[in-house]
Amino acid sequence: MSRRAANKKVHYVRAVYNSGQHPEKSFEELVRNALIKLPEVADTKVALPAHGDMGVRTRHSDWQNDDQSLKLALAAGATGEAIGTFGANSRAKDDTDVTTDPPENRAFKLAEAFVLIEGDQVLVCTDGTMRGYKTVSRYFRSLFDKAGFSPSEQAFDFEPVSNQDKRRTLEKEGVKELKILGTMYAATRQMDPKNDGINQKLRDWKRSVQTLLQDEISEEDRETLAENWGNFNVHTIISPKGGSRAESIVLESLDAVADSMIDEVPDDSELVIKTRGGSEIKSGDVILSSTITTYRKKARNDLDHFEMWRHLDEYRTELIQLKAWET
Structure with a gap:
């Protein structure tokens, strides 16, 4: 094997x-x-x-x-916790x-x-x-x-x-667009209850999307769907209306979210940031x-x-x- x-x-x-x-x-x-x-x-x-x-x-x-x-x-x-087993080769009904x-x-x-x-x-x-x-x-x-x-x-x-040069570029140029790339799979994984940061909020959001998808299919097909969450790409783009001409409070809010997400981006996701100065920075370039x-x-x-x-x-x-x- x-x-x-x-x-x-x-x-x-x-x-x-x-x-x-x-x-x-x-x-x-x-x-x-x-x-x-x-x-x-x-x-x-x-x-x-x-x-x-x-x-x-x-x-x-x-x-x-x-x-x-x-x-x-x-x-x-x-x-000491007993775990249930499945009779995979059982001949019973x-x-x-x-x-x-x-x-x-x-x-x-x-x-x-x-x-x-x-x-x-x-x-x-x-x-x-x-x-x-x-x-x-x-x-x-x-x-x-x-x-x-x-x-x-x-x-x-x-x-x-952090890569301080990349972080300084981000702080200097500000955020024009946030793109979150990931899959649906890890939303179903057991999470540490103390993790209540950006990481957990993203997973909670993915779970809500999973619920919507499950509501559209029959009960008997849900198990098959659950086995294929990894085949669903989840790409989210956050950008202010008007781009760099948006209200300052909108831009400041986006800058703050980007700063938090860079430090806490989940293992199963990638964050791509387009700055108002024209740079493209990936979360792995900063952290x-x-x-x-x-x-x-x-x-x-x-x-x-x-x-x-x-x-x-x-x-x-x-x-x-x-x-x-x-x-």
């Missing part, structure tokens, strides 16, 4: 603290210290809403080598639900994340129900709490790293990220952590060559 391809986004973020509140140690040093205090997989387990239990599944073999970037594979799953529990000391894996940490710089790639880097930052805050770190050491967040093609393991839905770490190393090298990697 051939391995299935998977297109994933790698986010480049920075661990940031309130002004004047940065701990003496870097984020990387804090994570290393937490892992020394919590040496086993079970020690790193914390409970997160919508993702079950999350922990450090695999540490790179040289994770204690301060001269190398710290690379980890995280996983989240439902511990009807299938009776049979539940199965995960093996002892294991959980049904719902999501995973792969990270590379160097100083306060972090590369993050997620898969499954985990979308983007915010869940990963919440996990590390919980990990630091479990390791007994001070409140100030826990008081960080991940912020995307530094990379789309990679990797492959799932044979006969499994898992991503290979060694391959994912290699992708993260390659993107780090690319950022260094672009003089965009901060040390």
Whole structure:
């Protein structure tokens, strides 16, 4: 059986603290210290809403080598929760639900994340129900709490790293048109209930469109439709009537929305901005990220952590060559 391809986004973020509140140690040093205090997989387990239990599944073999970037594979799953099974090869006319529990000391894996940490710089790639880097930052805050770190050491967040030249162009020229490109598929995915930003608002809007489409077909065809949401492209254009001659409040509102969306554009979407000065800027040009093609393991839905770490190393090298990697 051939391995299935998977297109994933790698986010480049920075661990940031309130002004004047940065701990003496870097984020990387804090994570290393937490892992020394919590040496086993079970020690790193914390409970997160919508993702079950999350922990450090695999540490790179040289994770204690301060001269190398710290690379980890995280996983989240439902511990002890029975899952219903389908009698795919049943000869009966009807299938009776049979539940199965995960093996002892294991959980049904719902999501995973792969990270590379160097100083306060972090590369993050997620898969499954985990979308983007915010869940990963919440996990590390919980990990630091479990390791007994001070409140100030826990008081960080991940912020995307920007291409400042592109951002300055956007701020200088203003927004003429916003174009959101994506598919319907991810609107159906389970979302973190704490995510109430632009990302969630876009998904809510997609769900309303899905409802309209479902209302137009019979009940028996809805399951088939649900399997094909990825075949629906969703392209939305937002532009003020009158273009650059529109009322200033209209233009200012569009500028503000564009600024927010660039920082929070969903993994399954792309934002293309036409400026009033004639430039065209894609969200990936402003917020530094990379789309990679990797492959799932044979006969499994898992991503290979060694391959994912290699992708993260390659993107780090690319950022260094672009003089965009901060040390």
